[in-house]
Amino acid sequence: MTFASHALYPAGSAGPVPAPAQQANILWFIPTHGDGRYLATTEAARDVSLPYLTQIAQAADDLGYYGVLLPTGRSCEDSWIVASALAPLTRRLRYLVAIRPGLMTPTVAARMSSTLDRVSGGRLLINVVTGGDPVELKGEGVFLDHPERYAITDEFLTIWRRLLQGEIVTWKGQHLAVEDGRVLYPPVQKPYPPLYFGGSSAAGIEVAAEHVDHYLTWGEPPAQVGEKLHVAAAAAARKGRRLKFGIRLHVIVRETNEEAWAAADRLISRIDDATIALAQKTYARMDSEGQRRMSALHGGRRDRLEVAPNLWAGVGLVRGGAGTALVGDPETVAARMKEYMALGIESFILSGYPHLEEAYRFAELVFPLLPLADTTGRGRREVRNEGPFGEMIANDVPPAERARAQS
Numbered sequence: 001m002t003f004a005s006h007a008l009y010p011a012g013s014a015g016p017v018p019a020p021a022q023q024a025n026i027l028w029f030i031p032t033h034g035d036g037r038y039l040a041t042t043e044a045a046r047d048v049s050l051p052y053l054t055q056i057a058q059a060a061d062d063l064g065y066y067g068v069l070l071p072t073g074r075s076c077e078d079s080w081i082v083a084s085a086l087a088p089l090t091r092r093l094r095y096l097v098a099i100r101p102g103l104m105t106p107t108v109a110a111r112m113s114s115t116l117d118r119v120s121g122g123r124l125l126i127n128v129v130t131g132g133d134p135v136e137l138k139g140e141g142v143f144l145d146h147p148e149r150y151a152i153t154d155e156f157l158t159i160w161r162r163l164l165q166g167e168i169v170t171w172k173g174q175h176l177a178v179e180d181g182r183v184l185y186p187p188v189q190k191p192y193p194p195l196y197f198g199g200s201s202a203a204g205i206e207v208a209a210e211h212v213d214h215y216l217t218w219g220e221p222p223a224q225v226g227e228k229l230h231v232a233a234a235a236a237a238r239k240g241r242r243l244k245f246g247i248r249l250h251v252i253v254r255e256t257n258e259e260a261w262a263a264a265d266r267l268i269s270r271i272d273d274a275t276i277a278l279a280q281k282t283y284a285r286m287d288s289e290g291q292r293r294m295s296a297l298h299g300g301r302r303d304r305l306e307v308a309p310n311l312w313a314g315v316g317l318v319r320g321g322a323g324t325a326l327v328g329d330p331e332t333v334a335a336r337m338k339e340y341m342a343l344g345i346e347s348f349i350l351s352g353y354p355h356l357e358e359a360y361r362f363a364e365l366v367f368p369l370l371p372l373a374d375t376t377g378r379g380r381r382e383v384r385n386e387g388p389f390g391e392m393i394a395n396d397v398p399p400a401e402r403a404r405a406q407s
Helices: 050-063 079-089 105-121 134-139 146-164 202-211 222-238 257-267 275-282 289-298 330-345 354-366 378-382
Strands: 025-029 065-070 094-099 124-128 169-172 175-183 194-199 214-218 242-254 306-308 325-328 343-352
Touching: 025 325, 050 065, 050 079, 050 124, 050 354, 065 124, 065 306, 079 094, 079 105, 079 214, 079 330, 094 105, 094 257, 105 124, 105 146, 105 175, 124 202, 146 169, 146 202, 175 354, 194 202, 214 289, 214 343, 222 330, 242 257, 242 330, 257 325, 343 354
Parallel strands: 025 065, 025 343, 065 094, 094 124, 124 194, 194 214, 214 242, 242 325, 242 343
Antiparallel strands: 169 175
C-alpha cells in the first residue's frame, strides 16, 4: 500500500530539528466520556462510574504508566473533580488535567493548580485547552473567534505562570485584567506543574513556543508529525526556548497482526453510515486546525482508514480529537513508536477500548520492547521479585519466565 505525504507548512520554516528521543514516558487515559467494546453504541458499554475509573487509574499506577490524561469538555465528567477523587487512591500516577483559558480566570486556575499539586504530592500535569468547537464554547459562555481564543490563551498563561512563581500580578491586557493577584500556597513542582499543549494552527504554535513545556500533536502520519515538530521547534528557538514533544494516540495491540486488525474491525463494526455522517457534520463546524487535519486523513470513508503503515483512522470516524490508532503485534507497534521517537517524540498519551483491559495488554506486551524512561514501567520492575507472576503449574511449579527480546 502506498501512503501519500503532504506538505502542510510553508517552505522556509527552517530551524532546529528536534533531537531523537532516547527514552519514552507512556501515559494512559481515563475515559470520563464513555467506554466499551464497540464505538458509537450502548452494546457492551461500560458504566464509567467512580469505581470503574478507579480500577483504570490503579491499574495504570500498578503497571507503571507515567500518568493519565483526563479529557475535558461538555461530553466529559469534570476532570478536576475526577482527578481529585482518584489521586488519593494511587501512589505515583500523575494526572494531566485541563485549564481552560476563557472559561476560568487565570487566578482561579492558578489556585486550583497549586492546590491539586500540593494535595497530590506533586503529581499534577497541566493540559492547556483553548478549545476548537465554537458551538460548544458558546454553550459555555465563550463567544470568541479562533484568533481571539489564542490571544486570551497567551494572556492567561502569562498571568498563570507568574502567579505560580510567587509574583503579585497586576495585568491589564486586551482580554484579561487582574489587580493584586496572588497565590498564597505555592505548588510542589517548581516553577509550576509542567504545561502540555496542542495547537496545530500558526497561532497555536506561537502560544506553545512562548509558554509551554510539552508540545503535543494528535496521531498524524510520521512525515506530517515531523513537519509540525520542526515548525514548533523553530518557533520556540526564535524565543530562546526549547520544547519537549508528545503525541496522543489510540492503540490496538494483539499477539499477532491479524488479531490486531480483526480487533480494529470489530471496534467499528456497530457504526452505520448515518452515524459517521452525523459525526463528520459536527467536525465540519469546528474551527480547530488539528481537527481539520484529523478529519482529512480519512474523509469519513471506511475504505481509506490505514493512513500510514499500521496507523488506522477508524476511531476518528465518530470520535473527535485523537482519531488514529497504532494497530499491530507488539513488535510492530513498538517499531512504529520508535519511528515517532526518532522525530523527537518522548511522551506517548495512549488509550484503547475498553481502557481497563487495554492498559494491561499494552503494558504487558509493549513495555518490554521500548526504551522507557525511569518514570515509566517502574511499577512492574519494583515488584518483579516480590510476588507471583503467572499461575502456578499443578499448584506446585512456578511458570518459567519467557522474556521478550529487547529491541
